[in-house]
Amino acid sequence: ETGVTQSPTHLIKTRGQQVTLRCSSQSGHNTVSWYQQALGQGPQFIFQYYREEENGRGNFPPRFSGLQFPNYSSELNVNALELDDSALYLCASISGANVLTFGAGSRLTVL
Amino acid sequence: GENVEQHPSTLSVQEGDSAVIKCTYSDSASNYFPWYKQELGKRPQLIIDIRSNVGEKKDQRIAVTLNKTAKHFSLHITETQPEDSAVYFCAASKHNQGGKLIFGQGTELSVKP
Numbered sequence A: 001e002t003g004v005t006q007s008p009t010h011l012i013k014t015r016g017q018q019v020t021l022r023c024s025s026q027s028g029h030n031t032v033s034w035y036q037q038a039l040g041q042g043p044q045f046i047f048q049y050y051r052e053e054e055n056g057r058g059n060f061p062p063r064f065s066g067l068q069f070p071n072y073s074s075e076l077n078v079n080a081l082e083l084d085d086s087a088l089y090l091c092a093s094i095s096g097a098n099v100l101t102f103g104a105g106s107r108l109t110v111l
Numbered sequence B: 001g002e003n004v005e006q007h008p009s010t011l012s013v014q015e016g017d018s019a020v021i022k023c024t025y026s027d028s029a030s031n032y033f034p035w036y037k038q039e040l041g042k043r044p045q046l047i048i049d050i051r052s053n054v055g056e057k058k059d060q061r062i063a064v065t066l067n068k069t070a071k072h073f074s075l076h077i078t079e080t081q082p083e084d085s086a087v088y089f090c091a092a093s094k095h096n097q098g099g100k101l102i103f104g105q106g107t108e109l110s111v112k113p
Helices: none
Strands: A004-008 A008-014 A017-025 A033-036 A044-050 A053-057 A064-068 A074-078 A085-093 A100-102 A106-110 B002-007 B010-014 B019-025 B029-036 B045-051 B054-060 B062-067 B072-077 B086-094 B107-112
Touching: A004 A085, A008 A064, A008 B107, A017 A085, A017 A106, A017 B019, A033 B002, A044 B045, A100 B045, B002 B086, B019 B029, B019 B086, B019 B107, B045 B054, B045 B062, B072 B086
Parallel strands: A008 A106, B010 B107
Antiparallel strands: A004 A017, A017 A074, A033 A044, A033 A085, A044 A053, A064 A074, A085 A100, A085 A106, B002 B019, B019 B072, B029 B045, B029 B086, B054 B062, B062 B072, B086 B107
């Protein structure tokens, strides 16, 4: 186990709904990044949180938002779900040497 | 914007042969280049990485080379085994954006026994 845990592992939503995905990062790692991995594609950077503040964002609309808590756990929220949001959502914990360790992901299906 | 191109998209080799996967990056400020292995339904796992201050790094059967001038880096797997079959992703990031990896499109490696 990498120490990065994500929940839920799988979920199904319908268009227009909202979803919250959760991540517990590796002990001592105060930086977390979120990625979207569509089927057959490489992961795409959504955003990064450092000490509870967003400090980097990829090319994703504002309906993708996040939070980081004092214990460095994190949430990814997606509002107004669209069919194209169906993907594996990966959380990564970042070491001081900028090495990313990924969680097992949350697989979201939007119907 | 920043871009990482990866080739080939699929690669099939016989057990015991070598496999080479190549990536090019667009942003000359990139200085960290990890390689991830992702088995079906699993998380990406870091297998090797290289930083821009070195040209080559080796770990048992796996090696990575970096050519900063040409902005490309390659993964070399020797003496391939069936358990090496997976999708491999290269990635790049900059010093002040460590959590923001730009990934290549992936290479599906199949090692036939």
